[in-house]
Every structure is written in C-alpha cells, then in structure tokens.
Amino acid sequence: MQTILADLAVSMSEFKKNPAAVLREANNRPVAVLNHNKAAFYMIEPELFEAMMEEIADQDLYQKVQARMADKVNAIEVDLDAL
Secondary structure (H helix, E strand, O other), rough: OOOOOOOEEEEEHHHHHHHHHHHHHOOOOEEEEEOEEEHHHHHHHHHHHHHHHHHHHHHHHHHHHHHHHOHHHHHHOOHHOOO
C-alpha cells in the first residue's frame, strides 16, 4: 500500500470538476490527488514549493561542503588580503 503524504486527499475526478474548490478546501495544506486510490500527484502552494526547493538546494550544498571538508589534505592555503 502506498503512503499518502498529505492530510487531504481527493479523487482525480473530484479535482477535475473544480480545482479551485479543492485549493480553497486545502487552506494552504498539501493535497494528494488520487487515481485508482494511489497518489497521482500532490498539489501545493507556490510558497511551500519554493521552501522545498530551497531545502533541497541547501542539502546539496551541505553534501558538497562535507565532501570537500573530507578532502582537506588537497586544500591550498591562501591569504585573503592577497586576493
């Protein structure tokens, strides 16, 4: 069985009938749109999507920093005033 990662779920046919009503009912919360009782997609507000994308970018940067910190032996020391 698939886990639904939203408090609110609607059928695809209900979503097609009136997407604006589903958005209003969601009240800024994510909505799972189901097709044959499986999540076909999630509808989220732009602000939440932006926050999610920022978090993903931050995690990517964190992983790069961790990888570079592990490779300190190849680091080149520089004087910031010389730059």
